[in-house]
Amino acid sequence: MSQLLVCIAVVLLVPTAQGAPxxxxxxxxxxxxxxxxxxxxAGSRLESVLIAPDRRVAVIGGQQVRLGEKFGDGxxxxxxxxxxxxxxxxxxxxxxxFPEVEKRPRAxxxxxxxxxxx
Numbered sequence: 319m320s321q322l323l324v325c326i327a328v329v330l331l332v333p334t335a336q337g338a339p340x341x342x343x344x345x346x347x348x349x350x351x352x353x354x355x356x357x358x359x360a361g362s363r364l365e366s367v368l369i370a371p372d373r374r375v376a377v378i379g380g381q382q383v384r385l386g387e388k389f390g391d392g393x394x395x396x397x398x399x400x401x402x403x404x405x406x407x408x409x410x411x412x413x414x415x416f417p418e419v420e421k422r423p424r425a426x427x428x429x430x431x432x433x434x435x436x
Contacts, residue, residue: 364413376402
């Protein structure tokens with residue numbers, strides 16, 4: 319009798335365990351730029367860039383777009399190794415591959431040596 323109860327419990331609990339919502343560790347975090355231009359979704363995220371001698375391609379929100387193609391209500395006007403510029407009727411929007419990274423000019427080597435010696 320106890321074996322029967324154990325079997326019934328297993329049959330009832332297995333589907334529940336299989337449907338458990340686990341977070342995917344490889345899924346990128348949700349990102350919505352605050353300065354999204356009208357016509358371009360606020361959730362549009364630059365995911366990848368491919369620059370070759372014969373083409374420039376970007377992946378934005380899972381959609382592959384080439385230089386000059388339409389994206390949303392705008393058109394891709396520039397693709398660089400770190401950003402994509404989309405022009406709409408209302409203005410332009412720049413999507414950065416690494417939006418949290420701020421590029422700064424590198425200090426000159428002589429200046430750093432002087433600072434280290436003082």
